[in-house]
Amino acid sequence: MTPSRARRESKRARKRRTNEILERLAEEYPNARCALAHRSPLELLVATILSAQCTDKRVNEVTPNLFARYPDAEAYASASADELEEMIRSTGFFRNKARSLRGLGQALVESHAGKVPKTMAELVALPGVGRKTANVVLGNAFGIDEGIVVDTHVGRLSRRLALTAEKDPVRVEKDLVELVPRSHWTLWAHLLIDHGRRVCKARRPECAACVLATLCPSAEI
Numbered sequence: 001m002t003p004s005r006a007r008r009e010s011k012r013a014r015k016r017r018t019n020e021i022l023e024r025l026a027e028e029y030p031n032a033r034c035a036l037a038h039r040s041p042l043e044l045l046v047a048t049i050l051s052a053q054c055t056d057k058r059v060n061e062v063t064p065n066l067f068a069r070y071p072d073a074e075a076y077a078s079a080s081a082d083e084l085e086e087m088i089r090s091t092g093f094f095r096n097k098a099r100s101l102r103g104l105g106q107a108l109v110e111s112h113a114g115k116v117p118k119t120m121a122e123l124v125a126l127p128g129v130g131r132k133t134a135n136v137v138l139g140n141a142f143g144i145d146e147g148i149v150v151d152t153h154v155g156r157l158s159r160r161l162a163l164t165a166e167k168d169p170v171r172v173e174k175d176l177v178e179l180v181p182r183s184h185w186t187l188w189a190h191l192l193i194d195h196g197r198r199v200c201k202a203r204r205p206e207c208a209a210c211v212l213a214t215l216c217p218s219a220e221i
């Protein structure tokens with residue numbers, strides 16, 4: 001796939017290419033899944049909020065103690081700001097994140113009987129929860145393919161693969177939902193994140209070793 005061919009590509013052909021990309025990546029990463037350790041929707045919601053500007057590895061180091069100390073929404077609602085901040089300090093932006101977690105606990109207790117809601121509208125109305133976090137929770141905790149998570153890897157790879165020209169994550173998502181089959185929306189993000197971490201890295205993509213090279217207009221080989 002050359003850049004000029006990608007520019008002339010019809011929507012139908014792009015959909016077919018997207019499916020091929022999906023198949024190849026699914027074969028390459030059969031265990032692709034959410035990297036944030038969690039046992040419940042609340043734990044995933046908290047871990048996703050903590051993962052902003054932080055690695056999943058660091059979040060997974062912090063959450064075992066955090067989840068033991070704050071087992072439910074009530075616990076976050078009544079948490080001491082100082083103690084909570086101290087527990088999540090290493091994830092960065094800890095004051096804002098602690099404020100979000102306490103507000104989240106309060107909102108869940110007040111409006112949702114302490115449970116995490118299952119709709120996009122209710123989720124994005126919670127403190128500290130944007131569309132990306134809501135998509136993570138809906139897709140991975142509830143198995144609902146409501147949208148596509150667009151993080152830095154998904155955005156970068158989708159542009160390199162000429163599936164979008166957009167930079168804004170919401171617009172990238174809009175382009176992707178037109179191309180990726182709905183039943184694979186959650187998986188798509190996991191696959192692109194794995195591929196972005198291992199092969200299609202930000203600075204030096206390893207195109208010579210990439211299973212998508214023949215489908216990618218950005219391939220440098």
Ligand code: SF4
Pocket residue numbers: 160161199200201205206207210211212213216217218219220
């Ligand atoms: S061919 Fe290169 S730019 Fe394209 S997806 Fe693979 S590593 Fe990324």
